[in-house]
Amino acid sequence: MKNKETKKCFCKNLLHGMLCAVIAIGCMLIFPQFEMKAEAKNHTCNYVWKTLSKGSAYEDLYEIKSCEICGEVQMTNYKRAYDFLRERMQNQIKLARKNWVVVNDLGFYHTLHDEVFVWLTERNDVTLVVTYEYEGTYYQTTFPAGADYTEFLQDDVVFYGMPGLHGKCGITSTAGGKIPSNFPELVTLEGAEGFYFHIKMAPAQETVYASYGDNHTIHKTLLTTLSERNDVTAVIFFEYKGMNFKTTFPAGADYTELLKEGTQFFGLLGVNGRCGIVTEVIL
Numbered sequence: 623m624k625n626k627e628t629k630k631c632f633c634k635n636l637l638h639g640m641l642c643a644v645i646a647i648g649c650m651l652i653f654p655q656f657e658m659k660a661e662a663k664n665h666t667c668n669y670v671w672k673t674l675s676k677g678s679a680y681e682d683l684y685e686i687k688s689c690e691i692c693g694e695v696q697m698t699n700y701k702r703a704y705d706f707l708r709e710r711m712q713n714q715i716k717l718a719r720k721n722w723v724v725v726n727d728l729g730f731y732h733t734l735h736d737e738v739f740v741w742l743t744e745r746n747d748v749t750l751v752v753t754y755e756y757e758g759t760y761y762q763t764t765f766p767a768g769a770d771y772t773e774f775l776q777d778d779v780v781f782y783g784m785p786g787l788h789g790k791c792g793i794t795s796t797a798g799g800k801i802p803s804n805f806p807e808l809v810t811l812e813g814a815e816g817f818y819f820h821i822k823m824a825p826a827q828e829t830v831y832a833s834y835g836d837n838h839t840i841h842k843t844l845l846t847t848l849s850e851r852n853d854v855t856a857v858i859f860f861e862y863k864g865m866n867f868k869t870t871f872p873a874g875a876d877y878t879e880l881l882k883e884g885t886q887f888f889g890l891l892g893v894n895g896r897c898g899i900v901t902e903v904i905l
């Protein structure tokens with residue numbers, strides 16, 4: 623019985639092999655460049671890098687170095703979106719100003735690597751806030767400054783599911799919109815200077831957040847700083863007459879018109895609609 627099966631299998635493989643050979647010959651006839659490639663090697667290959675996918679915290683990077691003439695691939699470069707995200711968070715924590723609150727949107731990632739607790743232990747004065755989507759709901763998880771993560775660093779767990787961290791080591795999670803209404807105070811005693819610093823230091827295409835509390839004016843320095851870092855988006859949360867607002871200064875905006883006015887301070891409600899700035903009410 624066993625023998626019979628083997629035999630049957632062999633026949634099948636043989637047939638399969640023949641079929642493959644026929645397809646291969648057929649392909650060579652239909653696509654003669656496969657043959658030409660071997661002949662046309664008299665050209666000197668000119669390899670150029672092509673970006674197939676730019677790469678960001680939410681998209682993998684993929685580049686190939688191939689010959690412009692024959693298409694031969696010499697090299698490829700690949701980087702996972704997760705690695706961009708990881709680097710961003712590490713830099714944010716490492717470079718954060720004293721007593722700073724670091725905000726990172728993890729998008730669809732909802733696990734955290736052990737190394738984050740190492741970074742937070744090294745920068746014990748920093749608070750980390752992450753937002754992420756889990757089963758269709760957006761959450762905000764806060765890792766408070768001064769927390770002791772020894773228990774996480776000593777166990778064998780490498781990846782922690784964010785939903786399970788609530789209540790441990792002072793970590794709190796709340797469900798909410800992508801932009802949480804109870805956004806933490808991001809501007810410390812060092813004031814807006816810290817915000818400008820964050821904009822200057824931000825990785826390319828980053829969004830930098832700040833809460834201005836009940837202050838609803840900005841100094842023109844913010845606009846000159848954003849003009850220097852035209853790729854950065856800045857978002858300010860503030861409170862006015864008991865309502866919460868959010869003002870977005872989109873990347874690529876041109877603030878020349880506002881800067882020409884010679885004014886030192888601008889009201890966040892007043893700049894709504896100017897130079898692409900959007901001020902909106904948040905619940």
Ligand SMILES: [Zn+2]
Nearest residue numbers: 667689691692
């Ligand atoms: Zn070539």
